[in-house]
Amino acid sequence: MAGTAKEHLGLALALRVPIFVVINKIDLCPPSMTARVMEQVKLVLTSPGCKKTPFRIHNRDDAITAASCFTGDSYSTSTTPIFFTSSVTGENLDLLTTFLNVLPQFQSLKEQERKIQESPEFQVLQT
Secondary structure (H helix, E strand, O other), X not given: OOHHHHHXXXXXXXXXXXXXXXXXXXXXXXXXXXXXXXXXXXXXXXXXXXXXXXEEOOOHHHHHHHHHOOOOOOOOOOEEEEEEOOOOOOOOHHHHHHHHHHOOOOOOHHHHHHHHHOOOOOOOOOO
8 A cells, every 4th residue: 555545544534534445447457466455455444543444345235335334424434445446447436436426415505505605714823
């Protein structure tokens, strides 16, 4: 797993946003490489600093189940869906699309509009 990916994961954890993983270009590597990448991702996600449960998405039902874990306004899910895709062949892109389409909306449109209209609040600390 590249350093940049670990940095992005660290930022997502710090910001307490739900996480899902997409591993692309599976058309370019053999199954043994895919398995090795999956093991690396599992190690990082299950590490003490992350404490996530990896959930590899194999079919449409898995994608729907994973999306249902992302509910409410809180950061309560420990399940982290993992998608293996190919943009060239289109393999598993339907699963990713299903997942994204089934994700629950975290705020109502009315609430989003209210927040957009609010004046931003700034705090300036001088040292």
